[in-house]
Amino acid sequence: MTSSVMDRLWAVVPAGGAGTRLWPLSRAASPKFLLDLTDSGRTLLQSTVDRLTPLVGDRVVVVTGAAHEEAVRAQLPGVERVVAEPSPRDSMAAIGLAAAQLELEDPEALIGSFAADHVITDPEAFAACLTEAAEVAATGLLVTIGIEPTHAATGFGYIRGGASVPGFATAELVSEFVEKPDAERAEAYVRSGEYRWNGGMFLVRATTLLDLLAENHPDLAAGLREIAGDPSLLAERWPTLTKIAIDHAVAEPAAVAGKVAMVPGPFGWEDIGDFSALAEMTPSGASGVKVIGDESLVLAQDASCLVVPAAGRTIAVIGLEDVVVVDTGDALLVTSYARAQEVKAVVDRLKATGRTDLT
């Protein structure tokens, strides 16, 4: 059964979101997913496709904004299917359009949706998890991947598991999706051991996804299927589609109806939300500092820091603890690990003053 199910699995990669908290590295024109944040020689988008290719071959669809289509194609010469959204309509429309197109080609098609800007450190565990998740999805359930919480994060939604899905090793039915909690509730969720992070990965039959969508948002489901049937409608119909996240549109109501399963994902998952998260996953180099880029440009003296010398200039850091220095051609950021979240506020200030050249 395994091989035939995996042969029907398509990877859908929605590549959107600017990653504002990673300014000045990430900009509207060079969003997070186009950057090599792990200093691996591959961008987050390329790494995402790299880890999917052994599982799905060339059955990869990337959905991105029209502004980034060219950059996405340049980074992924092996991926033929790049769907360019005329404008951002949130994740349901992006993933749903790919599902509607694939459903036409193969009524039995399965899709897995994987964000273009997450980091996964154990690709073998990822492959094993996906294989089980695809098999569960083939039975007609919407399957989400549950990430073991490493701390009481307030930046992710949580999933509460429940009864096992009969016949599968680890899958459980999902009893509840909960939105990003406050610190106290996050603490309680993690302490209970019953909750996992919602990593935003879904596996589901293309037709199941659209049918579930049709139950709650019939216009959106119909619109997506219409565009898939006649691509010439895209420019005209796309802007009229409901802007909604896939979690709200489908996963939450389907969970209430007992149609969502969760497979635990024990594969080392990181959503690089800000420079503090990036520092945490970046190893210290010979000089004792964490450098994304050319380490020879950084002179550190009694300093613990994350330094990104993206402008090619020499950077000296002396006597500072847990400090972030990000150097680009036209903008420089200096902050601390503890305050890295606040980068967004600076970007908002720049936007408010019309500095589109810098954002």
Place this chain on the structure above:
Amino acid sequence: MTSSVMDRLWAVVPAGGAGTRLWPLSRAASPKFLLDLTDSGRTLLQSTVDRLTPLVGDRVVVVTGAAHEEAVRAQLPGVERVVAEPSPRDSMAAIGLAAAQLELEDPEALIGSFAADHVITDPEAFAACLTEAAEVAATGLLVTIGIEPTHAATGFGYIRGGASVPGFATAELVSEFVEKPDAERAEAYVRSGEYRWNGGMFLVRATTLLDLLAENHPDLAAGLREIAGDPSLLAERWPTLTKIAIDHAVAEPAAVAGKVAMVPGPFGWEDIGDFSALAEMTPSGASGVKVIGDESLVLAQDASCLVVPAAGRTIAVIGLEDVVVVDTGDALLVTSYARAQEVKAVVDRLKATGRTDLT
């Protein structure tokens, strides 16, 4: 008496020293005195001459390294006498050569020596102090200016005053010069109330200076007088001159002999030794941060900092206290006020690795 004495006073400005602790602003090619560190629109050298001109008119001699002659002339179009040293031979040779030249032109010439990279905040008090000091110098004493200590600095020499000089308002005979003390001794000096900082300013008859020098270093005094008499000897004789600071060569032995007076200088004096000292004298701008340069380039959020946006790039500083950010075209420094002294060590490391392009 005042006017005639001041009419014979020449200002000698030795313009040397790289200011290594102010890297990456100051470099071998752009030393501290050529920089506008006070953000006043005038460099330290220009400000030095600006405050002397009302006192001495065009009787200004700048002594600088051959490598900086062109830059000095460009910054000081009104100063005709710029003496270029073929190589650095310390302050006694630099000031002594100017003294020997002036002595030939006017046997009664007085010289005042003023470093090119100090900041003085009260020019009127400076003028009053200099007027008394010149009058004392005209009597044949070597006169030094004593700076009221504001803290137990270990980076300056100290001067101990003694008996008043009869006939003058504030001048005292100097009983002792002491070298840069350790912290404990500095504390004791300041507590005693008997010591002042040696600000490195001397006023003396040109002939007196050279005669005092001849008592302890006859070859050096003779060499300087020979070169003054025949400038064609400069290139050949200069490298053979003893390399010694004016304090050691003349001031210390003359003090022992009772030939040195001190006039207190209550005019707000700063030797900008490092970025911490620069931060202390830089007022906070509208954004609450201290900016040397274009304040509109700096976005600070809950940060106390000194920022030098010398590369014209936008700089965001978030949630940091007492941090120094100095941004230049090819190098960036991030440190704290408390560790600003250690910039020198980084420059030494760069020099050790042959990075003359950066130092």
